[in-house]
Amino acid sequence: MNNINLEITPASLTLVTGSSGSGKSTLLKCINGLVPHFSGGSISGEIEVFNHDPIEEGPKGLVKTVSYVFQEPESQFVYDIVEDEIAFSLENFGISRDEMVKRIDLVLNKMGLSDIKGKKISHLSGGEKQKVAIASALVNQPRVLILDEPTSQLDPFTADALLNYIIFLKSKMDLTVLISEHRLERLLPYSDVIIHLTPQGEIISGPTQSVLHEMEQVPPIIKIARMLNVDPYPLTPKEFPNSHEMAYNEKSKATFDLIPSLQTPVLECRNVSTSINGKPILKRINFRLAKGEILVVHGPNGSGKTTLSRTLVGLQSSEGQIFLHGQDTKLLGTEDMVKEIGYLPQNPGDLLFAETVLDEIKITMNNHQLKYHEADLIEFLAQFGLNEKLTEYPRDLSVGERQRTALAAITVHRPNIIILDEPTRGMDYQNKSSLSKILTLWRDEGRSICLITHDVEFGAMLADRVLLLEEGEISFDGLPNIAYTKFPRYRTQTSLIFPNQNWITPGDISQIS
Amino acid sequence: MKHTASWILWLVLSLTLTLTTRNPFYLSFQILSLLLLGVYIAKQKHHAFWLSQNIRFLLTMLVISSLVNALFTHTGSTTLINLPDHWILVGGSITLESLIYGQINGLIIGAIFVAFNIINLALSIRQLTHLIPGALRPIAMTVTITLTFLPSIQQRAQEIKEAQLIRGNQMKKIRDWLPLLLPLLISSLENAISLSESMTSRGFETQSTGKITRLTLVSLILATFIIFSAWVLSLFDYPGFIILPLYAIGGGLVAVTFISASRKLRTTHFKKETWSKKDALSSGIFITTIIGTIILHQLGMLPTFYYSPYPGLSLPGLSLSGFLVISVLLFPMLVGKNDSI
Numbered sequence: 001m002n003n004i005n006l007e008i009t010p011a012s013l014t015l016v017t018g019s020s021g022s023g024k025s026t027l028l029k030c031i032n033g034l035v036p037h038f039s040g041g042s043i044s045g046e047i048e049v050f051n052h053d054p055i056e057e058g059p060k061g062l063v064k065t066v067s068y069v070f071q072e073p074e075s076q077f078v079y080d081i082v083e084d085e086i087a088f089s090l091e092n093f094g095i096s097r098d099e100m101v102k103r104i105d106l107v108l109n110k111m112g113l114s115d116i117k118g119k120k121i122s123h124l125s126g127g128e129k130q131k132v133a134i135a136s137a138l139v140n141q142p143r144v145l146i147l148d149e150p151t152s153q154l155d156p157f158t159a160d161a162l163l164n165y166i167i168f169l170k171s172k173m174d175l176t177v178l179i180s181e182h183r184l185e186r187l188l189p190y191s192d193v194i195i196h197l198t199p200q201g202e203i204i205s206g207p208t209q210s211v212l213h214e215m216e217q218v219p220p221i222i223k224i225a226r227m228l229n230v231d232p233y234p235l236t237p238k239e240f241p242n243s244h245e246m247a248y249n250e251k252s253k254a255t256f257d258l259i260p261s262l263q264t265p266v267l268e269c270r271n272v273s274t275s276i277n278g279k280p281i282l283k284r285i286n287f288r289l290a291k292g293e294i295l296v297v298h299g300p301n302g303s304g305k306t307t308l309s310r311t312l313v314g315l316q317s318s319e320g321q322i323f324l325h326g327q328d329t330k331l332l333g334t335e336d337m338v339k340e341i342g343y344l345p346q347n348p349g350d351l352l353f354a355e356t357v358l359d360e361i362k363i364t365m366n367n368h369q370l371k372y373h374e375a376d377l378i379e380f381l382a383q384f385g386l387n388e389k390l391t392e393y394p395r396d397l398s399v400g401e402r403q404r405t406a407l408a409a410i411t412v413h414r415p416n417i418i419i420l421d422e423p424t425r426g427m428d429y430q431n432k433s434s435l436s437k438i439l440t441l442w443r444d445e446g447r448s449i450c451l452i453t454h455d456v457e458f459g460a461m462l463a464d465r466v467l468l469l470e471e472g473e474i475s476f477d478g479l480p481n482i483a484y485t486k487f488p489r490y491r492t493q494t495s496l497i498f499p500n501q502n503w504i505t506p507g508d509i510s511q512i513s
Numbered sequence: 514m515k516h517t518a519s520w521i522l523w524l525v526l527s528l529t530l531t532l533t534t535r536n537p538f539y540l541s542f543q544i545l546s547l548l549l550l551g552v553y554i555a556k557q558k559h560h561a562f563w564l565s566q567n568i569r570f571l572l573t574m575l576v577i578s579s580l581v582n583a584l585f586t587h588t589g590s591t592t593l594i595n596l597p598d599h600w601i602l603v604g605g606s607i608t609l610e611s612l613i614y615g616q617i618n619g620l621i622i623g624a625i626f627v628a629f630n631i632i633n634l635a636l637s638i639r640q641l642t643h644l645i646p647g648a649l650r651p652i653a654m655t656v657t658i659t660l661t662f663l664p665s666i667q668q669r670a671q672e673i674k675e676a677q678l679i680r681g682n683q684m685k686k687i688r689d690w691l692p693l694l695l696p697l698l699i700s701s702l703e704n705a706i707s708l709s710e711s712m713t714s715r716g717f718e719t720q721s722t723g724k725i726t727r728l729t730l731v732s733l734i735l736a737t738f739i740i741f742s743a744w745v746l747s748l749f750d751y752p753g754f755i756i757l758p759l760y761a762i763g764g765g766l767v768a769v770t771f772i773s774a775s776r777k778l779r780t781t782h783f784k785k786e787t788w789s790k791k792d793a794l795s796s797g798i799f800i801t802t803i804i805g806t807i808i809l810h811q812l813g814m815l816p817t818f819y820y821s822p823y824p825g826l827s828l829p830g831l832s833l834s835g836f837l838v839i840s841v842l843l844f845p846m847l848v849g850k851n852d853s854i
């Protein structure tokens with residue numbers, strides 16, 4: 001980054017956006033001195049945060065002023081129990097016990113963590129971990145709160161609750177908030193300022209409206225506003241003028257009301273139940289994945305989505321029957337299942353370990369004892385936009401690139417079924433649209449895709465069928481235009497703007513002025 | 514029983530017993546009791562596989578230590594086989610006695626390992642870190658990271674194994690397991706870096722004064738000197754009534770120094786540990802047993818505790834009181850549900 005000048009007013013909410021790899025985390029870490037004190041590298045110029053100088057004082061000097069929530073919650077936990085973890089910084093600050101108990105109770109309540117306060121952190125779902133990380137920062141009652149992609153694993157309801165609480169703190173306690181995010185749709189109405197980092201390393205900053213006009217990749221609501229020439233941009237669906245006449249574009253969504261044939265499911269569960277450590281997680285699930293469909297699974301944090309996907313590939317033991325192409329899989333191990341099923345876990349960090357991106361996919365081919373030509377593999381990687389990264393060390397790539405490398409590594413042997421658990425973590429709009437192109441292509445080739453995600457806008461773009469999972473039970477299984485319009489939690493922006501239509505993505509709309 | 518201190522006393526008792534006896538029957542009985550207690554707690558904490566993990570370690574330890582001892586120590590009268598003399602180190606007779614001796618060592622190491630595992634099960638990481646004197650914050654930081662890592666390393670290995678399965682690795686041949694090691698190392702290192710980043714930005718270092726006062730230093734050196742001389746004296750067979758008090762004074766000095774140094778720090782504790790009647794009772798029993806065992810042992814009044822297979826094999830003596838003392842280790846099961854999470 002070069003020659004950056006920024007001023008942030010107290011008690012404001014600043015949204016930091018930019019394509020993946022543009023340096024959002026680096027910018028944020030300058031504020032509490034982690035850059036350059038932990039990162040190394042060189043820095044010049046001046047930074048001032050409430051009369052502190054982060055460059056001079058380092059993170060030590062700013063702990064009481066700034067609280068930081070890291071992008072990957074998994075690796076920031078010190079203790080093993082939720083409650084202890086949240087108390088960690090308060091103990092360090094020497095806060096009295098009475099005060100500590102009061103603050104911790106409050107934050108546990110606000111974050112909906114009271115029920116799991118005594119649980120082991122390693123036993124939590126991805127979203128629950130993220131909530132614990134945020135709670136451990138809020139409990140400090142800092143003057144500046146920095147959140148690096150805080151909602152990437154939160155369900156829509158939880159994400160809204162969190163944002164509302166942060167807005168409350170901002171107005172009542174003069175909290176200054178900086179949030180880095182890829183999914184802007186939820187944040188726009190709350191943000192006062194946007195700092196946008198362009199891929200060229202430039203920085204555009206200013207009031208929300210003006211920066212939005214300069215951004216290329218925007219959330220659905222702004223897309224619609226641009227389509228309909230509404231200016232200034234409405235930031236919430238409610239602000240949208242509903243005087244426009246629109247017609248449904250037949251061509252935009254050919255499969256709109258076709259239920260994919262479920263006669264011959266490629267993957268099927270009958271009465272599958274799982275319990276972990278004596279606690280039932282999935283309760284008699286009947287699940288089917290048809291040939292050539294994209295099935296999108298949504299559900300609150302901790303509802304059992306990850307458990308379901310692990311059960312399907314045999315990583316989690318279960319009761320009931322699972323059929324792969326009509327065959328009972330009782331006797332198959334994960335290593336056999338993955339010949340037919342490509343599985344991307346929620347936290348794919350461990351998946352990558354080779355020296356280069358190219359080696360990574362060669363290993364998969366070797367593991368499956370398949371022959372290959374290197375040229376074919378390179379062509380395959382090009383689909384993922386990775387052809388220029390062939391010789392790079394996978395773990396040094398940006399989050400979005402790593403995600404795509406992992407995806408390539410689990411699909412290079414062309415499995416007919418693909419299960420993805422939160423694949424859009426850390427992906428910007430651009431990455432997401434290239435991912436959706438790949439998935440659509442695969443679907444059209446007749447492969448079946450099960451996509452677990454909290455990103456309803458992304459889900460709505462792709463779904464042939466939607467499954468809602470709640471407390472380990474399937475609460476809905478049906479068409480996307482019902483799922484994304486009838487359930488308040490899962491409504492997309494398009495559906496909120498046009499409540500009387502069946503539209504769920506900007507693609508469903510075309511304008512007849 | 515849930516107080517950290519009572520569990521630490523329990524651990525001291527277990528270690529005392531392990532280190533005062535070389536009687537294989539007592540040691541086996543102790544390990545059995547430990548496993549029983551472990552299973553009891555593991556069940557409450559829904560910790561699957563606890564028993565199998567420990568048994569796997571125990572067996573490995575037994576095999577390794579008896580083989581090593583048999584191969585390198587050639588004393589003993591019952592020769593099993595003779596290895597050619599010109600083989601370096603291992604050449605000579607392999608005797609039943611040295612095999613047994615190695616096995617006893619294996620039992621001792623195993624008992625220590627299982628006892629620590631039980632502590633790991635019974636106490637949370639927070640409880641363990643707060644045992645480290647505040648005066649040693651920089652060390653505490655390292656220890657915390659280690660403590661967080663040790664339990665998580667098994668889980669991490671499991672995650673990486675799953676990742677390998679997902680990538681289609683069959684995990685059937687030894688060679689298939691090799692890819693586990695590197696990711697384990699790399700991801701542990703990466704994790705350590707982000708963890709220290711997180712700890713720093715959450716105020717871990719703010720309260721560390723970083724300076725150890727001169728008085729602290731002097732008394733620590735003094736304590737070390739006292740303990741060291743007690744050890745030297747014991748090598749020359751000085752009687753217990755001289756050595757034991759020296760150990761006590763040295764140990765006490767270390768404790769007082771650390772406690773007074775920690776007082777100066779401004780950390781607070783979120784959970785106050787309260788002494789319940791059960792804790793007091795069990796701690797009392799543990800202390801009495803520890804002191805009793807040490808004194809009796811020093812006075813030579815626990816004859817059945819001694820055993821050596823050399824020069825020729827004999828059956829170790831046993832007494833009911835020996836078994837009774839060891840079964841004190843099961844006391845946490847008597848006082849009931851462990852609800853310390």
Ligand SMILES: Nc1ncnc2c1ncn2[C@@H]1O[C@H](COP(=O)(O)OP(=O)(O)OP(=O)(O)O)[C@@H](O)[C@H]1O
Pocket residue numbers: 122123124125126127128153155276277279281299300301302303304305306307308346
């Ligand atoms: N090893 C474990 N021990 C105990 N409970 C567990 C364990 N793993 C998961 N759970 C619990 O099972 C429930 C379902 O977890 P799962 O990871 O499937 O949720 P999820 O729907 O994927 O959530 P998220 O949206 O947050 O990823 C959660 O309540 C979680 O706390």
Ligand SMILES: [Mg+2]
Pocket residue numbers: 125126127305306307346421
């Ligand atoms: Mg999940």
